[in-house]
Amino acid sequence: MFIETPKAQVSKSKEDTFNFLNELSNFKQLMPENISKFEVLSENRFLFALKGMPEIVLEKKEQTPFNKLILGAASEKLPFTLTADIIELEDDKSEVVLSFSGDFNAMMAMMIKTPITNFINTLSTNLEKI
Secondary structure, three states: OEEEOOOEEEOOOHHHHHHHHHOHHHHHHHOOOOEEEEEEEEOOEEEEEEOOOOOEEEEEEEEEOOOEEEEEEOOOOOOEEEEEEEEEEEOOEEEEEEEEEEOOOHHHHHHHHHHHHHHHHHHHHHHOOO
16 A cells, blocks of 8 residues: 655755654654654654554554654564655755555555544644644
């Protein structure tokens, strides 16, 4: 399953945008209003839960400074990644595309596609406000 957000325009340089996303505590600002829990577990991991959903632990999997940050599920039960691709538009403006990629059976994919799409679209929309 692959879901990609529309491009989000951020009023920060590519470097500042990357540094913002690389500091996992900043994800709290991007979360939807229905977040019920958010906790930074380490410099490379954080946990969050949305009301009515199980807790999810995300960890940094890979990064290319100022261009890309890949977070992935810490649990093997739900293997997925959340990737932020950062493109420079101007010195103080960048663009971010968030993409979700997961390996799920058809039934699971059908159940989570809409909530995941809404979730990453909210992250993207909130990113434009930072």
